Amino acid sequence: MTIRLLAGAFLALTATAAYADTAGPAPKPPAHGPSVSGFFSPFPFQGGEAIYKGVCQGCHMPDAKGAVGAGAYPALAKNENLETAAYPVSIVLKGQKAMPFFAMQLDDQQIADVVNYVRTHFGNKYRDKVKPADVKALR
């Protein structure tokens, strides 16, 4: 039931129900206050480095070398798949396999920034920049 994902500021309290009973379409971000507590609340970080450290390194790790358990998080460091910028943009937007989608929590600018950051750090040296309009086109 979509409505359970739209409960607003206190949304996470119903989130167990939300995913225990996820019948709705991908829900729209709820209205939210200054507190970042909702299931799909936008990430409050600006700039590629802040977004990487605030979100991405949870899985891809602070050194971007990824991690291995029963499954793995791929290394973004020295990653040739980043050569075509549209590829990481599309993965961040839509997800793939274990990678969740972030289209609802990151705006065009944030995605452009974090992709540009990763493509120019951790041993990656791709100089062409992604613009917010490029992200928008891939949504």
Added chain:
Amino acid sequence: MTDQPLAPSRRSLLGMIGMVAGSAAMYHAMTEMALADTSTFKGPIKLSAPPPGTSVLVLGAGVAGMVAAMELRDAGYKVQVLEYNGRPGGRNWSLYGGDSYTELGGFTQKVQFDPGQYINPGPWRLPYHHQGILHYVNRLGVALEPFIQVNYNALVHSTEAFDGKPQRYRTVQADFYGQISELLSKSTKQGALDQAVTQQDREILLTALKEWGALDANYQYATGLEAGERRGYASDPGGGLSSVPIAGKRIEMADLLKSGMWSAIGAGLAYDMQSSIFQPKGGMGQIGKAFGKALEPLIQYNCKVVEIKQGDKGVEVSYIDSRTGGTPKNMSADWCVCTIPASVLSQIPMNVGGPMKAAINQIPYMAALKVGLQMKRRFWEQDEQIYGGVTYTNQPSTMIGYPQWDFFSKGKGVLLGSYCFGTPAYIAAAKPPEERIKDALEYGAKIHPQYKDEFECGVAVAWHRVPWTLGCAGFWTEESRAQHYDNLCAIDGRIVLAGEHASRIPAWQEGAVTSALDAITRLHKKAMSV
């Protein structure tokens, strides 16, 4: 629209209540009208004897895998189970003092809780209608105790309302219901709902609203002793000469609406969170342990599956030691029940058809965080009379769960200091465990200032860092379900998938149980026909 008064359809009435009263009243009405689904568990499964010597390899010793293994073994199959971890249970898991947990990235936490204290990083409750998991709990002899979901004396807190002062759940609910009832009765009397409610039902509706909202004879939610029976009192009635109750003052509707707190009182109305709810004594992990003991000779631990290959006659699985790696070993069987989470399975080579492969690749796993905080004393009980249940906050920590055991104990207690999903859980996963704990303490101290003096030690599990699931549970949308769910569940050659991700009750153990039973029933039918 016609000009005749219409009897409301169930949906239009729900829509009306939803619009006027907000989602909390709608939850209430919906659950009253029993629109929700129920578990498909129909009692213990009975499989006939399989062809002699038929073997099944089960991948994963979580709830789904162990249900499958136990029932197939009992039917007469030769069963073997491979498990990544060094223990049974999977996400059915409790952390106790002395345990050590290493997450992805190599962060190790040594749990320092006192004996008897624990947290459940994964599932923590068993709703009464989850009869599948409850069947196995009883079969395995795991003792249960009540889990209090709604504690009327717990708190609702918002940094944006009432100067950050927490309100009692009880008063928020009573004042919200009361004033909604008052509004609706006014509308009903003025004929505003005549399109939706027949003349005949109008009187019944008025009576119902009066009862539901604790209204007085004039259909007013007056702050007085009548309302006190719902919202409590400024001073409770008592015995003897000091017995006169003093009514409290209601929170006005405009303030309630602005506060967002109305949204917190819907929690216990959801079907999965209605009383009665249970928890195993001593931690949710007791179920996994009991399963593991019952299946002891069948499970091989510390096995990381690296390839799943099927042919016309059977399935061969390659695996390595999950701690030391090394050369892959192989294990074969006629059939395979695979309960590996889709997040992990999507990365394991497996020769199944395109539709199942596409389905496996289409299930992202949600972010979730749980933080356990050991406190020197049970101040929530001693100072605030909060016994079990949950306090809600608009802060990223989202809630505080009070320990549902050892009430009135003079000893210590472990709070669930944070339990959040989605955005705040992603943010927490990106921090080292000690910072997650620090955050939970800071958020919690705004609700219970005692935190600062009473905190001793904590543990924080961010599910995207859990090495064997890469997230807490499969996330489905309506679209992905329509396109992929049947393909995920269908048997592909000699392989069938099971787990909460292959259920319509995702993230609940009941989903794992009913998925496993459904999968092995179909697999058994196929095994009998070849």
